[in-house]
Amino acid sequence: MLIYSKALLAEQAKIFKALGHPTRLIMVHALQSGEKCVCELQELIGDDISTISKHLSVLKEAGIVSVEKRGTNMYYSLVLCCLETFLSCTAETVRRRLAEQMEELKK
Amino acid sequence: MLIYSKALLAEQAKIFKALGHPTRLIMVHALQSGEKCVCELQELIGDDISTISKHLSVLKEAGIVSVEKRGTNMYYSLVLCCLETFLSCTAETVRRRLAEQMEELKK
DNA sequence: TCTTTATTTGGCTTTTTGGCAAAATAACAA
DNA sequence: TTGTTATTTTGCCAAAAAGCCAAATAAAGA
Numbered sequence: 001m002l003i004y005s006k007a008l009l010a011e012q013a014k015i016f017k018a019l020g021h022p023t024r025l026i027m028v029h030a031l032q033s034g035e036k037c038v039c040e041l042q043e044l045i046g047d048d049i050s051t052i053s054k055h056l057s058v059l060k061e062a063g064i065v066s067v068e069k070r071g072t073n074m075y076y077s078l079v080l081c082c083l084e085t086f087l088s089c090t091a092e093t094v095r096r097r098l099a100e101q102m103e104e105l106k107k
Numbered sequence: 108m109l110i111y112s113k114a115l116l117a118e119q120a121k122i123f124k125a126l127g128h129p130t131r132l133i134m135v136h137a138l139q140s141g142e143k144c145v146c147e148l149q150e151l152i153g154d155d156i157s158t159i160s161k162h163l164s165v166l167k168e169a170g171i172v173s174v175e176k177r178g179t180n181m182y183y184s185l186v187l188c189c190l191e192t193f194l195s196c197t198a199e200t201v202r203r204r205l206a207e208q209m210e211e212l213k214k
Numbered sequence: 215t216c217t218t219t220a221t222t223t224g225g226c227t228t229t230t231t232g233g234c235a236a237a238a239t240a241a242c243a244a
Numbered sequence: 245t246t247g248t249t250a251t252t253t254t255g256c257c258a259a260a261a262a263g264c265c266a267a268a269t270a271a272a273g274a
Contacts, residue, residue, distance in 0.1 A: 006129070007205060008198065008201055008202060008205060009129045009132055009133065010129055011201040011204070011205065012132060012194075012197050012198055012201050013126070013127050013128055013129045013131075013132050014127070015127075015197050015200075015201070016123045016124070016126035016127035016132070016197075017123070017124065017127025017128070018123075018127070019120070019123035019127075020120050020121070020122075020123035020124025020125075020126075020127045021120055021124070021231090021232085022113070022116040022117055022120045023232090024120075025116055025119055025120050025123075026116065037250085037251095038250070038251060038252095039249095039250065039251085047232095047233075047234090048233065048234050048235075049250085049251070049252095050233080050234070050235075050236095050251085050252075050253080050254095051232070051233050051234070052251095053251060053252055053253085054231095054232080054233080054252085054253090055232090056251095057252080058231095063200070063204060069240090069241090069251095071241070071242075071250090072240070072241050072242065072248095072249060072250045072251080073249095073250065073251085074250075074251060074252090080197075080200065081196065081200065082192070082193060082196035082197070082200070083193075085189070085192065085193070086189060086190075086192070086193035086196075087119075089188070089189035090119050090122050090123075090187075090189065091115065091119055093122075093170075093187065093188065093189070094115055094118040094119050094122070095115060097118070097170060098114060098115065098118065128261095128262085130262095144220080144221095145220070145221060145222095146219095146220065146221085154263075154264090155263070155264055155265080156220085156221070156222095157221085157222075157223080157263080157264070157265080157266090158262075158263055158264070159221095160221060160222055160223085161222085161223090161262080161263085162262090163221095164222080165261095176221095176270090176271090178220090178271065178272070179218095179219055179220045179221080179270075179271050179272065180219095180220065180221085180271095181220075181221060181222090
């Protein structure tokens with residue numbers, strides 16, 4: 001523990017919180033293959049465009065993505081490093097757990 | 108993206124969401140040095156014991172910690188692997204960002 | 215058994231999210 | 245300038261989360 005400033009803790013929590021929504025996880029996964037504009041993400045996810053926009057601003061506020069405007073489009077890209085490993089690791093963990101649950105049900 | 112089952116995504120989001128609260132982050136940080144009972148955590152954090160207990164159950168539900176009862180105490184310990192690296196990486200990132208913001212203010 | 219200690223659960227209030235729809239902005243083209 | 249497309253912002257409402265208190269549970273000891 002030692003010294004854990006509130007600010008630091010709050011910012012770190014913000015990162016996790018931002019990743020803690022299925023839609024935003026899809027976004028992050030999608031951005032791993034490169035930047036996307038809002039319309040591409042909304043096509044992928046299907047929610048109302050304003051909802052998509054709000055989710056993106058949460059990711060931006062947390063410093064997980066950055067935006068660049070080109071023409072009429074806003075292009076979002078991943079900026080948080082060290083994300084990939086943790087994403088795939090948690091995904092693998094969850095996959096394993098769900099598989100175990102399936103096994104349980106078979107008995 | 109490819110096939111991303113809703114269940115998998117929801118579980119993964121649950122992990123992040125559970126980590127997305129300052130108090131729960133303190134808990135996880137504290138548990139990195141080994142199991143702790145509820146009372147130790149409450150002493151560390153200071154909130155009402157029922158609040159502590161509820162936060163712990165969120166972490167448990169997400170599969171981040173496990174519990175073992177010994178005597179009248181409940182001992183919580185970390186079970187989610189691959190957490191340490193991401194925790195220290197995000198902490199470092201945040202630390203760097205906050206430092207940059209300080210620099211900005213100096214100007 | 216009665217008491218104490220540790221922890222969880224239930225109830226309640228306040229705050230925060232999530233999501234849609236409508237209005238506002240911004241850039242570009244006609 | 246006017247219209248069009250892309251995106252954000254605002255307002256509103258329902259649902260979920262957070263936090264506190266009080267009550268319930270469970271193990272251990274007197």
